[in-house]
Amino acid sequence: MSLPPHFSYRAGHLFIEDVSVASIAERFGTPTYVYSRSALLDAYRLYADALQGRTARGGALVCYAIKANSNLAILNLFARAGAGFDIVSGGELERVLAAGGSPDKVIFSGVGKTRVEMRQALKVGIGCFNIESRSEAGQLSDVATSMGVTAPVSLRINPDVDARTHPYIATGLKESKFGIAYADAIQAYDEVSRLEGLSVIGIDCHIGSQLLDDGPLLDALDKLIDLVDALEARGIAIAHLDLGGGVGIDYGDGDSSATIDVSDYLHRVFDRVDRWRDRRHDGKPIKLLFEPGRSLVGNAGALLMRTLVLKPGITKNFAVVDAAMNDLLRPALYDAWHAMVPAKEASSASMLTWEIVGPVCESGDWLARARPLALDEGDLIAALSAGAYGMTMASNYNTRPRAAEVVVDGSMVHGVRDREESRQLFAGEHLLP
Ligand SMILES: *Cc1c(COP(=O)(O)O)cnc(C)c1O
Numbered sequence: 504m505s506l507p508p509h510f511s512y513r514a515g516h517l518f519i520e521d522v523s524v525a526s527i528a529e530r531f532g533t534p535t536y537v538y539s540r541s542a543l544l545d546a547y548r549l550y551a552d553a554l555q556g557r558t559a560r561g562g563a564l565v566c567y568a569i570k571a572n573s574n575l576a577i578l579n580l581f582a583r584a585g586a587g588f589d590i591v592s593g594g595e596l597e598r599v600l601a602a603g604g605s606p607d608k609v610i611f612s613g614v615g616k617t618r619v620e621m622r623q624a625l626k627v628g629i630g631c632f633n634i635e636s637r638s639e640a641g642q643l644s645d646v647a648t649s650m651g652v653t654a655p656v657s658l659r660i661n662p663d664v665d666a667r668t669h670p671y672i673a674t675g676l677k678e679s680k681f682g683i684a685y686a687d688a689i690q691a692y693d694e695v696s697r698l699e700g701l702s703v704i705g706i707d708c709h710i711g712s713q714l715l716d717d718g719p720l721l722d723a724l725d726k727l728i729d730l731v732d733a734l735e736a737r738g739i740a741i742a743h744l745d746l747g748g749g750v751g752i753d754y755g756d757g758d759s760s761a762t763i764d765v766s767d768y769l770h771r772v773f774d775r776v777d778r779w780r781d782r783r784h785d786g787k788p789i790k791l792l793f794e795p796g797r798s799l800v801g802n803a804g805a806l807l808m809r810t811l812v813l814k815p816g817i818t819k820n821f822a823v824v825d826a827a828m829n830d831l832l833r834p835a836l837y838d839a840w841h842a843m844v845p846a847k848e849a850s851s852a853s854m855l856t857w858e859i860v861g862p863v864c865e866s867g868d869w870l871a872r873a874r875p876l877a878l879d880e881g882d883l884i885a886a887l888s889a890g891a892y893g894m895t896m897a898s899n900y901n902t903r904p905r906a907a908e909v910v911v912d913g914s915m916v917h918g919v920r921d922r923e924e925s926r927q928l929f930a931g932e933h934l935l936p
Contacts, residue, residue, distance in 0.1 A: 505755070506844070507802040507887060509539040515848040517885060521914040524807055524846050528883050531907045532922060534808045534826035536894050540912040542803035543577060543890075547584050550795060553769040560777065561743075561788030566610045568748050569595050571796030571891040572804070574908055576919035578602035581799070587630065589748070589794040593620035600627065610745065610794065612659070612709070614681055615639075621646040621654075631655045633707050633745070635682055640695040647700030657705030657745060658695060660688045662726040664710055664719045682708065688730055689737070696739050703739060705792075706731060709747025712797060715759055717768040720746060724772060728779050731789075745792035746772065752801040754888045755842040765798060797891035804890025806831050806906070807846075808870075810882045811862065820857050822878050827861020828868040829900040831886060831893050835867040842887040843870070849877035859884075863901050894920075899928050 506512075509520050517524045519539050527537055547565070554563040566587040569578060573595060578588070579602040587608030588599045599609055606627040611620075614635045621643050624632070634640045634656050647654040661682030683691045696703045710723050724746060731741045751762040772791065780786055808826035815821075833839035843859055857878060859871040870886060878884075897905045904923035909916055 507542065507753075507755070508545065509542040509803070510805070510887065512848055517844060517846045517848075519805065520911045522911045522916055524805070524885055525883055527909055527911070527916060528807050528809070528846070530916070531909055531918060533883070534806055534824075534830050534906040535922075536804055536806050536889065536906055536908045538572075538574075538577065538800070538804040538890055538908070538910045538919075540580065540910050543580055543800060544584060546799045546803060547581055547586065549765040550769070550793065550799075551585065553766045554791075554793075557773070557791065559788070560773075560780070561790040563791040563793075564608060566608065566745075566792055566794045567799055568612075568794045568796030569598065570895055572800040572893070573598050573895055574919055575602045576908075576910055576917070577800065578604060587792075589796075593617070593623045596620075596624055596627070596629070606630070610657075610707075610792065612707075612794070616643075618642060618646050622650065625650055625652050625654055629655075631657050631705055631743075631745075633657050633659045633705075634695065635659045637683075637691055637694055640691075640698055640701065644698040644700045653700055653702045655704045656695065656701050657707045657743070658683055658688065658691055658703075659707050659709070660727065660730060661685060662708050662710065662723040664722045664726070685726065685730075689733055692734055692739050693737070704741070705743040705745055706734075706741050707745035707747060707792070709794060710749060712749050713751040713759070714749045715751045715762045717750075717763050717771060720749065720763075720768065721771060721775065724775060728775070732783060735784075741789070743790035743792055744776070745794065748794040748796045748798070750795055750798040752798055752888060752891070754801075754840055756840040763798075769793075799891075801891035802888050804888070804893060806841075806886040806889040806893060808884060808886070810878055810880055810884065813878060813880055815855065820855050822857040822859050822876070823862055824859055824870065824884070825862070826870065826886070826906070827863040827901070827903065828865065828870075829863060829898045829903045830861070830906050831870060831889055832896040832898070833889075833892055834870050835865075836896075841871060841889055843874050843876065844885050844887060845876060845878075846883035846885065851875070851877070853877040863903070899923075902928055904928060 557563040566589040568589040582604040591613035609629040612633040659682040808824040828835040907922035908920035
């Protein structure tokens with residue numbers, strides 16, 4: 504199996520950049536999330552390099568979808584590299600600001616925003632609200648008017664294309680809870696553009712996650728292009744087009760090895776957009792936004808864990824580890840596959856087939872199934888490609904403190920989040936009188 508970039512075996516020991524995972528586990532304990540700084544920046548640069556030189560065409564911006572991994576160190580790294588951010592809550596907005604992100608590069612997505620969140624975002628002057636219903640537009644109009652400000656808005660349109668991904672992460676079909684139906688789009692724009700306190704500036708979509716080919720994304724683009732033409736014909740100017748995120752990563756499972764090549768995909772988008780603008784709009788610029796989450800962070804991270812007990816059985820062999828579904832939910836939630844690799848390479852002669860499971864009291868608490876590994880109790884193993892939707896989906900189920908997080912930069916190791924302590928978990932609880 505090939506390891507993700509910046510992960511390697513050196514003399515039989517698993518390294519992330521120039522640091523052995525064993526030394527990280529020694530110092531920080533387990534379970535611990537580790538991320539490669541170079542892998543994070545390389546992934547960002549794939550987008551940034553492709554988007555360079557778009558200025559004359561209206562410019563372009565990467566708005567990192569922070570729900571994939573919202574550690575402040577990672578947000579700060581991307582902010583310093585020039586990224587904007589896509590957020591889905593007021594809490595995420597606070598994170599972006601605390602990490603040094605500029606509010607004018609923030610896009611606020613999500614199917615339900617509270618008035619408190621709207622006010623908070625208007626107060627700091629975010630770049631755009633991605634609105635998902637007419638009702639929401641009405642509420643934002645009320646809030647903005649009461650504050651005497653104008654809210655920049657884009658409407659999230661559901662282009663009704665099949666992203667051909669897991670049903671829980673497909674978001675662009677008619678029956679999805681997300682976005683405004685394609686057939687209602689023009690009417691929605693007509694209504695929203697007449698509301699006080701709003702300034703319509705964009706159009707957006709986000710059709711799903713972990714997409715393995717760019718066909719559906721380009722289909723969605725074509726549908727948005729037709730809408731922009733129809734809107735401009737009605738006098739509604741659209742300054743930016745936001746294609747959302749969704750680019751899949753290679754999880755090492757064989758199925759995802761032929762995933763989307765970021766720069767190919769972006770160049771296909773530019774090609775279509777430029778031909779369209781030249782043909783029907785005399786080359787008039789339009790700004791392009793992208794909201795990648797997983798593809799910026801997924802392959803940069805791993806979850807380190809140790810085996811607690813081995814339970815070889817008649818039909819299955821269970822390896823119970825000190826990480827669980829509360830640390831890495833993706834297998835339980837989406838049947839997701841993560842490569843499980845040992846910190847120390849072993850000979851295949853001693854391998855058995857293991858079910859890697861956590862200590863949580865749920866049969867759904869599994870991290871990997873049927874993996875050939877040579878395991879002893881106390882061994883250190885790593886779940887790879889766990890940088891996206893890993894830590895951000897972690898919970899305290901079973902009163903389990905959340906894992907520590909570490910960033911490796913060359914031969915340096917930086918703790919970027921302390922392991923939680925149990926007493927923090929019930930610090931806000933109160934006894935009855
Ligand atoms: C989750 C999300 C993204 C990021 O999706 P990825 O598949 O991680 O790239 C982008 N935009 C919106 C609106 C989202 O909800």
